[in-house]
Amino acid sequence: MPAASPPPGPLPSARPPAPPGETRTPPPEQTSAPEPALLTTDPPLRTPTDDRNCENVTLTFHNSGGTAVTSGQVTLGTHIIDSIGIDWATITSTRPLPAPIAPGARGRRTWLVCVDSWRVPLGMRVETRVVAVDWA
Numbered sequence: 215m216p217a218a219s220p221p222p223g224p225l226p227s228a229r230p231p232a233p234p235g236e237t238r239t240p241p242p243e244q245t246s247a248p249e250p251a252l253l254t255t256d257p258p259l260r261t262p263t264d265d266r267n268c269e270n271v272t273l274t275f276h277n278s279g280g281t282a283v284t285s286g287q288v289t290l291g292t293h294i295i296d297s298i299g300i301d302w303a304t305i306t307s308t309r310p311l312p313a314p315i316a317p318g319a320r321g322r323r324t325w326l327v328c329v330d331s332w333r334v335p336l337g338m339r340v341e342t343r344v345v346a347v348d349w350a
Contacts, residue, residue, distance in 0.1 A: 249280030253315065253349050258290075258342055268328035271342045275312070275321040283349045286311035291344025292327055297337045304344070305329045311349055 254276050261270040271290060277283050287308045294303045312323040327342050334340060 252279035267334040272324040277315045283315040286349030289346040
């Protein structure tokens with residue numbers, strides 16, 4: 215004789231039904247928070263100027279995170295180099311980050327970076343080599 219199949223009915227659920235007279239709110243929907251902003255920069259593109267103590271520095275920013283970069287600052291490390299390539303000093307300066315930078319977007323900014331002229335004697339030059347970015 216074939217086995218009897220169970221009678222059709224509702225599928226079992228994770229939550230038992232509410233008692234008579236009581237209502238239940240549905241569980242909150244699971245939403246995942248967007249990934250935080252992740253900002254990277256390309257190496258600085260340096261362009262000389264007519265002044266030995268200045269140069270134009272262009273940075274390209276890329277936000278590969280899931281939220282916008284809304285504020286921050288760029289720290290530039292400018293080296294003072296003599297005619298045979300010896301690094302005599304590094305002077306830091308900060309600039310505001312070109313915000314906002316939307317998720318997935320690229321941004322580009324050029325700054326004129328100068329150090330005091332007395333720091334760069336004749337025959338020496340400046341090179342902005344170090345870039346650090348802090349953002350929120």
